[in-house]
């Protein structure tokens with residue numbers, strides 16, 4: 001069984017504690033199963049790398065020796081994360097403010113990476129998200145936004161990377177962070193549809209792009225405590241730990257180390273696959289991100 005670190009030991013006097021997830025000092029000190037030069041000389045692009053899971057992975061990749069690029073919409077958040085990684089790890093990621101929903105901004109990002117680094121080894125499609133709502137009430141704009149972000153945005157990034165890799169004859173590796181869609185996702189049907197699209201897109205590309213020496217995989221987190229939790233109401237958050245048989249939330253390190261497993265030589269014979277990191281949620285449990293309806297909460301439909 002894995003050691004679960006005692007977070008009290010990581011606290012540093014005066015450091016602000018985020019409402020959800022780890023502090024920067026914790027991310028800098030978390031024990032890792034990997035050797036410290038595992039990604040030395042490699043260039044890693046992480047979308048949504050300014051917060052949550054992407055930020056955890058950015059810390060880990062930098063600690064393992066990679067040159068890291070983090071992108072997202074909000075420049076200030078990216079700068080703060082880049083500063084923190086530089087301060088704690090001694091290596092500054094390149095922060096690039098852009099939206100993955102805009103293909104021109106995606107192209108400009110790849111131009112910048114190839115100008116500054118001359119190569120890219122790994123693309124991690126982590127940017128994404130949704131709002132919790134019953135599907136019957138989705139507005140058109142809300143539906144379009146979630147599909148555009150999670151499916152179209154992820155695709156623009158994949159295609160841009162693959163075109164660069166084909167041109168350079170270099171090969172490459174893609175890992176997309178999706179979600180646990182196996183039993184559907186009540187109150188998140190838009191993201192379920194988009195993530196299922198990414199999973200089957202990835203399976204298809206794994207075959208099409210194998211001749212280019214490009215591997216394409218996905219990871220599916222269950223409930224992972226991160227800054228992203230702010231989009232969920234208190235009544236949902238109060239029961240997130242209950243969504244899996246392990247009866248706890250995962251953490252960003254659980255996902256970060258799984259992504260590195262697929263990126264590193266440990267993953268060299270894995271493509272087109274989906275790695276689920278959910279404490280068994282796929283077998284038992286339900287998230288109810290907008291709050292559990294009475295009908296599913298133990299009460300009978302007549303309220304008794």
Ligand SMILES: CCCCCCCCC/C=C/C(=O)SCCNC(=O)CCNC(=O)[C@H](O)C(C)(C)COP(=O)(O)OP(=O)(O)OC[C@H]1O[C@@H](n2cnc3c(N)ncnc32)[C@H](O)[C@@H]1OP(=O)(O)O
Pocket residue numbers: 128129130131132133139140141142143145146149178179180185188191222223224228229231287289
């Ligand atoms: C994977 C696990 C799954 C859920 C199941 C598991 C839950 C526990 C696990 C946690 C999983 C996580 O993913 S945690 C990570 C969560 N992080 C995020 O979701 C962050 C990123 N999310 C977002 O930025 C937003 O949710 C998203 C809609 C995708 C993009 O917002 P933008 O403002 O950029 O988009 P726009 O194109 O302007 O459109 C906004 C429109 O979306 C709709 N909209 C936005 N918020 C809304 C809301 N609360 N209720 C109704 N509708 C809303 C409205 O129509 C808005 O229009 P107007 O009315 O005109 O404004």
Ligand SMILES: NC(=O)C1=CN([C@@H]2O[C@H](COP(=O)(O)OP(=O)(O)OC[C@H]3O[C@@H](n4cnc5c(N)ncnc54)[C@H](OP(=O)(O)O)[C@@H]3O)[C@@H](O)[C@H]2O)C=CC1
Pocket residue numbers: 047048049050051052053054071072073074075077098099100101126127128129130149153177178179180220221222223224225226227228229
């Ligand atoms: N935490 C969890 O339990 C789970 C998370 N996931 C997925 O994992 C990924 C990371 O989530 P998490 O770290 O928890 O939450 P965050 O909200 O912290 O991460 C989402 C990231 O995506 C970025 N982003 C959003 N829209 C865009 C855009 N249009 N272009 C570029 N970047 C964008 C955000 O930055 P900015 O706003 O600055 O653009 C942010 O850094 C997401 O795809 C999420 O849905 C899946 C299942 C469970």
